[in-house]
Amino acid sequence: MKIKYTGRQVELAPAQAKKLEAQFSKIGKLLDGRRECEAHVVLSVERHLHRAEATVHYYNHQLVGLGASSDLFTAIHAAVEKLEKQALRTREKWRDTRRAPREEEEPAAPAAPAPPKKVRGRRVESKPMAQLPETEQRVYKVDEHKKRKPMTVEEAVMDLDKHRDYVVYRDAETGRTTVLIRRRDGHLDLVEA
Numbered sequence: 001m002k003i004k005y006t007g008r009q010v011e012l013a014p015a016q017a018k019k020l021e022a023q024f025s026k027i028g029k030l031l032d033g034r035r036e037c038e039a040h041v042v043l044s045v046e047r048h049l050h051r052a053e054a055t056v057h058y059y060n061h062q063l064v065g066l067g068a069s070s071d072l073f074t075a076i077h078a079a080v081e082k083l084e085k086q087a088l089r090t091r092e093k094w095r096d097t098r099r100a101p102r103e104e105e106e107p108a109a110p111a112a113p114a115p116p117k118k119v120r121g122r123r124v125e126s127k128p129m130a131q132l133p134e135t136e137q138r139v140y141k142v143d144e145h146k147k148r149k150p151m152t153v154e155e156a157v158m159d160l161d162k163h164r165d166y167v168v169y170r171d172a173e174t175g176r177t178t179v180l181i182r183r184r185d186g187h188l189d190l191v192e193a
Contacts, residue, residue: 001021001024001025001027001028001037001038001039002037002038002039003020003021003024003038003039003040003041004038004039004040004041005017005041005043006040006041006042006043007043007044008042008043008044008045009044009045010043010044010045010050010072012043012072016072016073016076019073020041020076020080023077023080023084024039024054024080026084027039027056027080027083027084027087030084030087030088030091031056031058031087031090031091037056037057037058038056038057039054039055039056039083040054040055040056041053041054041055041076041079042055043072043075043076045072048070049068049069049070050068050069050070050071050072050074050075051066051067051068051075052066052067052068052072052075052076052078052079053065053066053067053079054067054076054079054080054083056083056087058087058090059094061090063083063086063087063090064083064086065078065079065080065081065082065083065084065086066079066082067079067080067081067082148169148170150169150170150171150172150175151169151170151171151172152171152172152173153171153178153180153190155169156169156178156180157180157188160180160182160188164182165181165182166179166180166181166182167179167180171192174192176192176193177193178190178191178192178193179191179193
């Protein structure tokens, strides 16, 4: 990275200039390692306050870092830190906006039928996901503000009708939330929270 220094009543020592070149080379790698960037650093003094302004042109954008301190080198270092943060943000913006997932050109081939699974010694045929009918999912909100009395397991079984596959209730004995689920084979599962 090429660096131009403009000093208003200020000059840099060669050792300081060398340290700053190392910091600016890091910013140059962050922005674009292959392309040669140019930085312009303006140094000024107002009474006992040293000000540093570092500007880098990057793809029609200006990245500007400002720093002020009683010490010249500290002011320059603060300006370079701010410039580095801007470079990181700009690089992330470029990466995020330029990368998008590619769209598939050809439709996916139908999935092969899955091999049958064994469940407790029985063979159960399973359908592949591609063959299941797509239905719109509905979300039903339960009114939690209704006063419901606690139930026993027997009352929950009676409350379980043919149109619902589960009942959520508060257990009368323990006070815990419990779910009673009707399985496909007709038996019931009890899940306690």
